[in-house]
Amino acid sequence: GAGVSQSPSNKVTEKGKDVELRCDPISGHTALYWYRQSLGQGLEFLIYFQGNSAPDKSGLPSDRFSAERTGGSVSTLTIQRTQQEDSAVYLCASSQAGGIDTQYFGPGTRLTVL
Amino acid sequence: SQQGEEDPQALSIQEGENATMNCSYKTSINNLQWYRQNSGRGLVHLILIRSNEREKHSGRLRVTLDTSKKSSSLLITASRAADTASYFCATAVQGYSTLTFGKGTMLLVSP
Numbered sequence: 001g002a003g004v005s006q007s008p009s010n011k012v013t014e015k016g017k018d019v020e021l022r023c024d025p026i027s028g029h030t031a032l033y034w035y036r037q038s039l040g041q042g043l044e045f046l047i048y049f050q051g052n053s054a055p056d057k058s059g060l061p062s063d064r065f066s067a068e069r070t071g072g073s074v075s076t077l078t079i080q081r082t083q084q085e086d087s088a089v090y091l092c093a094s095s096q097a098g099g100i101d102t103q104y105f106g107p108g109t110r111l112t113v114l
Numbered sequence: 115s116q117q118g119e120e121d122p123q124a125l126s127i128q129e130g131e132n133a134t135m136n137c138s139y140k141t142s143i144n145n146l147q148w149y150r151q152n153s154g155r156g157l158v159h160l161i162l163i164r165s166n167e168r169e170k171h172s173g174r175l176r177v178t179l180d181t182s183k184k185s186s187s188l189l190i191t192a193s194r195a196a197d198t199a200s201y202f203c204a205t206a207v208q209g210y211s212t213l214t215f216g217k218g219t220m221l222l223v224s225p
Contacts, residue, residue, distance in 0.1 A: 042217035100206035105156035
């Protein structure tokens with residue numbers, strides 16, 4: 001079946017502009033995660049959605065970052081007033097049950113803020 | 115923090131050699147997972163080992179888990195140039211909402 005997809009694959013924007021990144025999880029997966037990975041670094045957890053529960057937003061670095069998950073499926077990560085330090089690869093993952101379960105990753109969106 | 119930490123940070127070997135990467139963590143876990151990442155894009159799940167398991171195999175991969183030492187190792191036997199990638203361990207703790215990933219080991223396999 002189809003894996004996790006993300007769009008766009010690359011995004012170049014100017015400092016101060018807003019950007020929206022999209023994630024389509026594997027059908028039937030109740031859990032969805034967003035991570036950020038700066039060059040040569042590990043994964044930084046951003047936000048976690050599980051079913052209809054309130055999302056775990058504990059990893060969002062500032063109030064410029066927000067995310068939604070509509071209908072328990074597609075998710076959008078929005079970064080407002082982008083800064084150069086927001087440049088990174090943004091990875092989305094989904095899992096069947098969340099928590100300790102295996103995660104399946106999308107190819108990521110490489111964001112460059114000029 | 116229960117974050118896993120991989121060791122070494124980088125490893126360079128020749129094709130045909132074995133590669134061993136280690137992961138240490140701090141708290142009791144439910145399972146530990148290894149992932150591979152090529153060229154800074156999406157991670158691919160390789161293998162999961164549960165806390166009551168000591169060793170697991172998958173093709174050329176062998177994973178061990180020592181819960182008394184809170185450590186795991188990933189062995190790739192007879193490495194190939196295509197194994198060049200970053201390898202991450204991730205720890206899973208019951209009740210936590212997500213896995214916690216380490217910073218990864220960069221493996222370079224030269225032909």
